[in-house]
Amino acid sequence: MGEKLRFGTFIAPFHPLRENPTQAIERDLDLVVHLDKLGYDEAWIGEHHSAGYELIASPELFIAFAAERTRNIRLGTGVSSLPYHHPLMLADRINQLDHMTRGRVMFGVGPGALPSDAFMMGIPVAKQRDRMDEALDVLVRLLRGETVTRKTDWFELAEAKLQMTPYTRPSVEIAVASQVSPTGAQAAGRNGVGILSIGATQTGGFNALASNWAIAEDVARENGKTMDRGRWRLVGPMHVAATREEARAQVRFGIEDWLYYFREVAALPLAPTEGDPIDALVDNGMAVVGTPEDAVRQIERLQQQSGGFGAFLTLDTNWAEWDAKKKSYELIARYVMPKFQDLNINRDTSLAWARDNRPRFIGEAQAAVGARVAQHIQQKGTENIRPEILAAMGLDKKTDAAE
Known part of the structure; x- marks a missing residue:
């Protein structure tokens, strides 16, 4: 059994x-609680300050x-926009969360979307x-408990050090x-x-997966660092239902919003502009709107393209009504x-072993039952033995009585 793929959500x-x-x-909070109960590994939460949606x-x-409402799920900033914060203040808040969550916090960073x-x-x-x-x-140095002095054209640190040792x-x-x-690969x-x-x-993004990972590994080597594929998370939209028809009908609720x-406000060119948007999103591989089997194929496709990663995060889109969205997760x-x-490897092995050895096990079980019945007949006769049991043993009450 290899390293298991983790699952989570990316909530903008x-x-x-x-x-x-x-x-x-x-509802965003309730979703994280729901995912915690379902056994999801991670939830990442965005930072935005304009445009009304995020x-x-x-x-x-x-x-x-969310940490107070959940037990196991890890919680990340997805992402903290670093140019918006003085590094010491942000590091101090994340370090405090590290203590308050007993190590369940993760720190995602970016330039601001x-x-x-x-x-x-x-x-x-x-x-x-x-x-x-x-x-x-x-920030990397501060969060490791180091002392940092640095001056740039937008922040200054003078012997800065977190007052609490990292949890x-x-x-x-x-x-x-x-x-x-x-940019992100180089920074990583x-x-x-x-x-x-x-x-x-x-x-x-799909086409750049392998090349960006290679860039990250090259830059890491140049700086005496190493990259870990287990810490690589891939994000994509996914809504599943019992059938593709059900999934498509459900996402009609919110996909146009x-x-x-993305067409009129956000800076990311994610949205198709022509034809049925669901067809466009599914046909170009950007989204899954279908069944669990379709979701499996999408993740396998990402594994092949990337060469391997540590976690898949469903981009939380609110395409479907609340109950349908929860059901999808x-x-x-x-x-x-x-x-x-690999949750069912041992179950599969156990089932196959029991199936392949069924004749032997059934034979032994029947022999054990037969021995007990024979013992009873010897001691008490056949008066209280059902005819079908005697027939299975090749006996009947007349034969037994004659004997």
Whole structure:
């Protein structure tokens, strides 16, 4: 048995404007609780500050609240936008969460996805990736408990050190967001941390999976670090039901709201612009809208393209009504996870062994029963023995009486 593939969700989240925002955030919390009960491994929570759909401004606040409602699931910032925060303040909050969650927190980082967020803070979009690199280089050291002095054109650290020793040693797990460009892979390799391939099923992101991992490994070697495929997470949309027809009917509920956001507002070119959107998303491999078997094939496709990764995260889209969405996650847990986690290998072996040895076991069982019946006949006769039992032994009451 090899290393099992982990499963989780990536909650940006996406909530259309026609919904109650307070209830929408509550459902996000309820989803994490639901996944914890289903045995999911991870949930990643986004940070956004504009455009009205992605409502969670502080993944740390969400994680602190969700940690109290859950038992096992690990909770990550998906992702913290590094140019928006002073590194010491952000490191201190993550370190506190590491203690409060007893090591269940993960730290996902990125440059910031929405240009409108950066604009409101006066951050030039062209500088976001450089600032992410500068911040990450010191955050890795701070979260390991080191003392850091650094001055840039946007932050300064003077003998900065976290006042609490990290709960997780040597540090909380860190992962860098990656789409198509090598920026995330380079940052991950330079610091020897994980990768969150957020657009893994999008055509550009899918095609870049293997090359970006190779870039990360090359940069890691140059910096005396190593990369671990177990810390590579791939993200993609997935909604499953008992049949493809049911799945397609269910996602009609919210897919147009999601498409509107990506067509008109967000900076990511994820949404098809022509034809039936479900056909387009499924046919180009970007999304699964179908059955658990379709989900299995998608993950196998990603494994082949990437060369192997550690976790698959379902992009939480809110395409379907709440109950149908929860059922989709349940079906993935019931029928998809076992395929990639070797959950039934011993069960299969046990069943095959019992089946192949059935004649011997049945023979021994029948012999044991026969011996007891014969013993009873010898002691008490056949008066209380059912005729079919005697027939099975080649006896009848007359024969027994004559004997």
